[in-house]
Amino acid sequence: MDVLQAIKGRRSYRSFLDRPVEDEKLQAILDAGRWAPSVMNLQPWQFWVIKNPDVIANLKAASQETLQTIFQASGWKWVSKFSLEFMSEAPIIIVVAGDPQKTGADQFLPGRGQGYAYSCCAAVQNMHLAAHALGLGTLWFTLYETEKVKEIIQLPPELDVVSMIILGYPSNPDASMKRKDLEEIVKNVD
Numbered sequence: 001m002d003v004l005q006a007i008k009g010r011r012s013y014r015s016f017l018d019r020p021v022e023d024e025k026l027q028a029i030l031d032a033g034r035w036a037p038s039v040m041n042l043q044p045w046q047f048w049v050i051k052n053p054d055v056i057a058n059l060k061a062a063s064q065e066t067l068q069t070i071f072q073a074s075g076w077k078w079v080s081k082f083s084l085e086f087m088s089e090a091p092i093i094i095v096v097a098g099d100p101q102k103t104g105a106d107q108f109l110p111g112r113g114q115g116y117a118y119s120c121c122a123a124v125q126n127m128h129l130a131a132h133a134l135g136l137g138t139l140w141f142t143l144y145e146t147e148k149v150k151e152i153i154q155l156p157p158e159l160d161v162v163s164m165i166i167l168g169y170p171s172n173p174d175a176s177m178k179r180k181d182l183e184e185i186v187k188n189v190d
């Protein structure tokens with residue numbers, strides 16, 4: 001699949017088939033993550049692959065609590081209705097962990113020091129695109145509390161949880177989300 005086709009065709013999925021992901025596809029997705037650009041090529045990431053249904057159930061239960069916390073703080077009704085069923089439907093969750101110590105020269109600039117997280121996000125997007133190109137579906141998922149996730153998967157304390165990728169064969173047809181027009185977001189500096 002052409003890269004521009006992959007970029008435009010990828011969508012977020014929140015419903016998955018009861019179908020395992022082939023190991024060679026998983027390896028290809030992780031490999032795509034590895035080739036992302038990173039600050040000073042520090043590659044400040046680890047990809048924690050979770051297939052164990054008990055661990056996934058624990059992550060889901062923790063996120064259910066997190067939704068309550070977000071709802072209490074925001075009052076947003078959609079949060080109280082947000083279903084996490086996709087977490088138990090999808091056969092794999094990849095936790096992308098980043099090392100805040102590996103953040104490059106930006107740590108010496110005021111208000112910066114997020115290079116590690118930006119790098120991890122580049123890896124996350126590579127993995128989303130690779131999964132799409134291989135006929136799989138993904139969700140970029142962030143409704144979790146870092147400390148809870150760290151405890152459940154026993155992540156080393158110095159690492160940060162940058163994102164979760166929910167991965168599987170999608171069951172719902174593509175619901176295309178619109179994008180703003182280029183005219184609205186491109187500003188030319190003369």
Ligand SMILES: Cc1cc2nc3c(=O)[nH]c(=O)nc-3n(C[C@H](O)[C@H](O)[C@H](O)COP(=O)(O)O)c2cc1C
Nearest residue numbers: 010011012013014139140141142143144175176177
């Ligand atoms: C940083 C980031 C965090 C996100 N977190 C969540 C999330 O926690 N739950 C969710 O359902 N979608 C999440 N998304 C997916 C967005 O909702 C989705 O990308 C957006 O609505 C556009 O839809 P599309 O991906 O299908 O084009 C996240 C996306 C990004 C980039």
